[in-house]
Amino acid sequence: MNIWTEIDMEFAPKRKVSNKLSWKYPHSIGSFFSNKMNRHVEYESRGESLFYFFLELDLSTVRYYVQPVEVPIKFLDGNKDIKYWNHTPDVLVFRKTGKPVLYQIKEKEEPSKREKLINRHCREFAEKKGWEYRVIYPKTLPDTVIYNINFLNGFTRRKSQFVNLIPEVLDKLKHAQICKIEELANNFAAKVDPLFVIPVIYHLIATGFIHINILDKLSTSSVIGINGRSKTILENHLFLEG
Structure with a gap:
């Protein structure tokens, strides 16, 4: 059980x-x-x-x-x-x-x-x-944070077509350390359409493998990096609590 x-x-x-x-x-x-x-x-x-x-x-x-x-x-x-x-x-x-x-x-x-x-x-x-x-x-919460939470919720589920790309996306990002989403996706242009890679990156953001600045509106020009310390997306400090 x-x-x-x-x-x-x-x-x-x-x-x-x-x-x-x-x-x-x-x-x-x-x-x-x-x-x-x-x-x-x-x-x-x-x-x-x-x-x-x-x-x-x-x-x-x-x-x-x-x-x-x-x-x-x-x-x-x-x-x-x-x-x-x-x-x-x-x-x-x-x-x-x-x-x-x-x-x-x-x-x-x-x-x-x-x-x-x-x-x-x-x-x-x-x-x-x-x-x-x-x-x-x-x-x-700030409007940008609300937008990002609502947007990323659509990418929490791991789809079968993501599986093969995930390790390579993370390896390329580790090598680059910091880059824009569109730059990372374009690194795959020789083997796959970058537009297919972008949802994989959003999925890795939603599931905590990739770090973003939650205060900036998420787009393909957003700067990303490996979430080495496994921080939660808001670190729980943006919700006002009583």
């Missing part, structure tokens, strides 16, 4: 993503196939999809689970009786090192009174589990 089988079952989604308003927000609600989780992952905001795309690119992320748990939120009803309702945080992330992190993904940084209550209970819930709890705001 896979070591993650029981964890997959324990943290299966606790509620369905609602698509009732998908006609009104066509790019905010949907799903995509996760190569890391080997199944479809649903999202119901652009912030969620952006963060999940980042997790696909993040070398340190091993598994992540959307809508993973129900957190009881205590309140007093009109008769001053204690009641509970369940809140479902957005995603639980397991990384190679450190504690699991329970994330709440938000659009803006000014929490309402209700959100503050939710955050307090979620933080207490996470601490009891031995996890961390964080609130993040993916849409506050």
Whole structure:
């Protein structure tokens, strides 16, 4: 049995993503196939999809689970009786090192009174589990970074036609040390169309073998190098956390 089988079952989604308003927000609600989780992952905001795309690119992320748990939120009803309702945080992330992190993904940084209550209970819930709890705001990232994450997510899957070219692409880049994507691709002109090599380079960027400056918009003129220290694409420091 896979070591993650029981964890997959324990943290299966606790509620369905609602698509009732998908006609009104066509790019905010949907799903995509996760190569890391080997199944479809649903999202119901652009912030969620952006963060999940980042997790696909993040070398340190091993598994992540959307809508993973129900957190009881205590309140007093009109008769001053204690009641509970369940809140479902957005995603639980397991990384190679450190504690699991329970994330709440938000659009803006000014929490309402209700959100503050939710955050307090979620933080207490996470601490009891031995996890961390964080609130993040993916849409506050620079536009260029958002573009790069969305773009590279389309190149995370290793295609069969990439396999034979990958070792040679990496060898040529090691020899060059630093060069532009178009320059590296043109080195293959004698044996294969450089336009066929460019997606292979993007795949190697998306999977962490090649380093880029994430703050610059990715294009064929981008300067690249070998990711010798295996840094994750954002190094986790560009997401604002609370």
